[in-house]
Amino acid sequence: MSIDPDLLREEALFASLGAAGRKAVAASANLRHLGAGVCAFAQGEPIDEIFLLLSGCLKLARISWGREAVILRIVHPGELFDLGHGPPPHRHDATASALRDSTLAVWPAASWQRLLREVPGLPLGLVQQLGLELAETQGRFLEIASLDVPRRLAHAVLRLIERAGRQEAGGMRIDFPLSQQDLAALTGTTLHNVSRILTRWERGGLITGGRRTLLVRDIPALTRLATAEA
Amino acid sequence: MSIDPDLLREEALFASLGAAGRKAVAASANLRHLGAGVCAFAQGEPIDEIFLLLSGCLKLARISWGREAVILRIVHPGELFDLGHGPPPHRHDATASALRDSTLAVWPAASWQRLLREVPGLPLGLVQQLGLELAETQGRFLEIASLDVPRRLAHAVLRLIERAGRQEAGGMRIDFPLSQQDLAALTGTTLHNVSRILTRWERGGLITGGRRTLLVRDIPALTRLATAEA
DNA sequence: CGTATTCTTGACTTATATCAATGTCGGTGG
DNA sequence: CCACCGACATTGATATAAGTCAAGAATACG
Numbered sequence: 407m408s409i410d411p412d413l414l415r416e417e418a419l420f421a422s423l424g425a426a427g428r429k430a431v432a433a434s435a436n437l438r439h440l441g442a443g444v445c446a447f448a449q450g451e452p453i454d455e456i457f458l459l460l461s462g463c464l465k466l467a468r469i470s471w472g473r474e475a476v477i478l479r480i481v482h483p484g485e486l487f488d489l490g491h492g493p494p495p496h497r498h499d500a501t502a503s504a505l506r507d508s509t510l511a512v513w514p515a516a517s518w519q520r521l522l523r524e525v526p527g528l529p530l531g532l533v534q535q536l537g538l539e540l541a542e543t544q545g546r547f548l549e550i551a552s553l554d555v556p557r558r559l560a561h562a563v564l565r566l567i568e569r570a571g572r573q574e575a576g577g578m579r580i581d582f583p584l585s586q587q588d589l590a591a592l593t594g595t596t597l598h599n600v601s602r603i604l605t606r607w608e609r610g611g612l613i614t615g616g617r618r619t620l621l622v623r624d625i626p627a628l629t630r631l632a633t634a635e636a
Numbered sequence: 637m638s639i640d641p642d643l644l645r646e647e648a649l650f651a652s653l654g655a656a657g658r659k660a661v662a663a664s665a666n667l668r669h670l671g672a673g674v675c676a677f678a679q680g681e682p683i684d685e686i687f688l689l690l691s692g693c694l695k696l697a698r699i700s701w702g703r704e705a706v707i708l709r710i711v712h713p714g715e716l717f718d719l720g721h722g723p724p725p726h727r728h729d730a731t732a733s734a735l736r737d738s739t740l741a742v743w744p745a746a747s748w749q750r751l752l753r754e755v756p757g758l759p760l761g762l763v764q765q766l767g768l769e770l771a772e773t774q775g776r777f778l779e780i781a782s783l784d785v786p787r788r789l790a791h792a793v794l795r796l797i798e799r800a801g802r803q804e805a806g807g808m809r810i811d812f813p814l815s816q817q818d819l820a821a822l823t824g825t826t827l828h829n830v831s832r833i834l835t836r837w838e839r840g841g842l843i844t845g846g847r848r849t850l851l852v853r854d855i856p857a858l859t860r861l862a863t864a865e866a
Numbered sequence: 867c868g869t870a871t872t873c874t875t876g877a878c879t880t881a882t883a884t885c886a887a888t889g890t891c892g893g894t895g896g
Numbered sequence: 897c898c899a900c901c902g903a904c905a906t907t908g909a910t911a912t913a914a915g916t917c918a919a920g921a922a923t924a925c926g
Contacts, residue, residue: 468774468778470778470782471782471783471863471865472865473782473783474782476777476778476781476782478774478777478778489767489770491767491771492768492771492772493768499771499774522760522763523760529759529760529762529763530752530753530759532759532763533752533759533762533763533766536763536766536767536770537719537721537766538722538723539770540719540766540769540770540773541721541722541729542722543770543773543774543777544698544708544729544773545722546777547706547708547773547776547777547780548698548700548706548708550777550780550781550824551706551780551823551824552700552701552703552704552706552824553701553703554913554914555913555914585871585872585873586872586873587872587873593781594780594781594782595914595915596914596915596916597872597873598873598874598875598914598915598916599913599914599915601872601873601874601875602874602875602914604873605873605874605875615873616923617871617872617873617922617923617924618871618872633701635701635702784881784882785881785882815903815904815905816904816905817904817905825882825883826882826883826884827904827905828882828883828884828905828906828907829881829882829883831905831906831907832906832907834905835905835906835907845905847890847891847892847903847904847905848903848904
C-alpha cells in the first residue's frame with residue numbers, strides 16, 4: 407500500500423505539492439498493471455477507487471439507451487480519470503479499458519477523500535485538471551455540433567497525434583492500437599464512414615492506414631482539412 | 637467591493653465553508669446587474685473576473701471556424717461559469733449573454749486566486765462544481781453523438797424544465813425566453829428542424845409553443861420520446 | 867490452415883441540412 | 897392609434913451527407 411513518490415514527481419496534478427505532500431499521496435497509493443484490453447472498471451460499478459494513468463493508454467467509453475458505445479475520451483499518461491461524477495449514488499458512468507499495456511496508480515476512495523482534505527494544494531491541482539478536461543470535452547462538443555464527419559475525424563486524429571504521436575520515417579504514428587471502430591465511437595459516426603474517409607485520405611497521400619494503426623504523413627494538409635471553411 | 641455574505645449562504649459551491657470563509661469570500665465580491673440580452677463577457681476577451689450567477693439565466697455560446705454559434709450550456713442560478721479554461725493565455729472561450737434580467741456576483745481574478753489559496757474548503761467546493769459541469773457536458777456529448785435530432789431536442793427541453801421549469805395550469809413552462817434558434821444551437825441542429833419537430837409535438841398535444849416560450853404539457857410522453865429504443 | 871477480427875466497398879434509404887418564400891407577432895415611432 | 901419594421905416562426909421543395917444493409921477481402925492469430 408505505497409508507491410515510490412518519485413513516480414508522481416512529473417505529474418502536473420501534483421505540481422503544487424511539496425515533497426512531503428507527494429510522500430503522503432504516494433503512501434496510500436497502489437500500483438496496478440493492466441494488460442491491453444483489460445478493464446480498470448466497468449460502467450455501473452460503484453466508485454471505490456481513484457485512478458491515475460502513469461503509462462500506457464485507455465479509452466473511457468459509455469453506452470446509453472441501448473445504442474453503440476461512445477468514447478468519452480482517450481486517457482493519456484498523467485491524467486486522472488473518472489472524475490466528474492454526477493450527484494450520488496456515485497457509480498462509474500463509463501467503462502475504462504486499456505488500449506495497450508498500462509500502469510496505474512490507484513487510491514482507495516476513502517484515502518483519496520482524506521488526502522484531498524489534508525494535503526494542501528491537492529484540491530487546487532485537481533481543479534486545474536478538471537478545468538482542462540472540461541475545456542477539452544467542450545471543444546469536442548463544439549466539433550460534433552458544428553462540423554461534418556470528415557472534419558471531426560480530422561480533428562480527432564490530430565488530437566491523438568499531438569498527445570500520443572510517435573515520430574517515424576514518413577510521418578507521425580499514433581502510438582497505440584486503435585481500430586476504425588474506435589475512431590467512429592470517438593467522433594460519433596459509423597465504422598463504414600470512417601473507413602471510406604480514411605481510404606480517401608490514403609489515396610490523397612495524407613495518411614497510411616493499417617490494421618489498428620495509423621500513420622499521418624501530411625499534418626498541415628489534415629489541419630487545413632479540419633478547419634476549412636467549406 | 638463587498639456583498640452580503642448571506643447571499644452566498646445557499647450556494648452549493650460554498651457549502652463546505654464556515655461563516656468566516658463565506659465572509660471572506662463575500663468581502664471581495666461585487667454585485668452586478670445584467671439586463672436581458674446584455675453580455676457578461678465576450679469570446680476572446682482576457683479573463684479578469686470570475687462570475688457566479690445569483691439569479692436570472694445566461695447562455696454560454698461559442699463560435700468557431702466561422703460557423704453558427706453553439707450553446708455550450710445554459711447557466712442557472714448558483715452556478716459559476718467560465719471555469720474550465722485550457723492552457724494559458726487565459727481568454728474567454730465563449731460569450732455569456734443574459735437570457736433575462738440577471739444578477740451576478742463578480743470577483744476580480746486576482747482576488748479569486750487568493751481566496752482559492754487562503755479559504756479552506758473553497759477548492760473542494762470548486763472541484764464539486766466542476767465535476768458536475770463535466771458530467772453534464774459529457775452527457776450532452778453522448779446525446780449528440782448517439783441520438784437523432786428529435787431525441788436530442790427532447791432531452792434538452794426536459795433538462796431545461798427540470799432546471800428552470802415553472803409550474804403552470806396545463807404544464808410546466810420554461811421560465812425564461814428562449815428562441816427556437818437557441819434550441820437549435822443547444823442541440824447542434826438548425827432552426828428549421830427545431831420548428832418542424834416542435835410543431836409535430838404541438839399537434840400531438842405534448843407541448844404548446846409560442847414566441848420565445850415553451851409550455852410542456854406531457855412530460856412522461858416527452859421522456860419516453862427522449863429515450864425510446866427506436 | 868482455418869477461424870475470427872478488422873477493414874473495404876457497393877447499393878440503397880433516410881434523416882437532416884439547405885434554399886426559398888411566406889406568415890405572424892411585438893415593439894417603435896409617426 | 898395605426899402603420900411599419902424587424903425579429904421570430906412556419907412550411908414546402910430539394911439536395912446531400914451519412915446511416916443502413918449486405919457481401920466480401922485482407923490480416924492476424926491460434
